[in-house]
Amino acid sequence: MKQVFNSALADRDITEIILYYEEETGVIVAGDFVDALQEIIGRIAAWPSSGSPVFAELLSLPGLRLWRLSRFPYIVFTMELADRITVVRVLHERRDIPSTLQASLDEDPDW
Helix, strand or coil: CCCEEECHHHHHHHHHHHHHHHHHCCHHHHHHHHHHHHHHHHHHHHCHHHCECHHHHHHCCCCEEEEECCCCCEEEEEEECCCCEEEEEEEECCCCHHHHHHHHHHHCCCC
C-alpha cells in the first residue's frame, strides 16, 4: 500500500475548510469533516485507482482521480505516482473545478 501525502495546496485547502467549519458550525462539525477526510484517505491508500478519472480525461492529466466526501460538499483530487499518492486539492463541489485545477498546475506544477 502506497503512502498518501498532501500537496501544499491540499494542506491549505484542508486548513481553510476546517477553519470555516469551526467558525460557522463549531468544532464538532469540523471534527466530523476531518473524520470523513481521514476515512476517504484510507480508501485512497487501499484502492488508489478506484477514484473517478473524469477530470483526468477533461484536463488531459493521466492519473488524476477524484473521490467525494460523504456528508460534505467536497471532492478530494489525487495523483498516483510510482512511489506515493499525492492529494492535489480538496475543493468544494460547486467551484469551477477545471479552471481551479488548471490554476493549481500553474501555481504548483510538481503535484
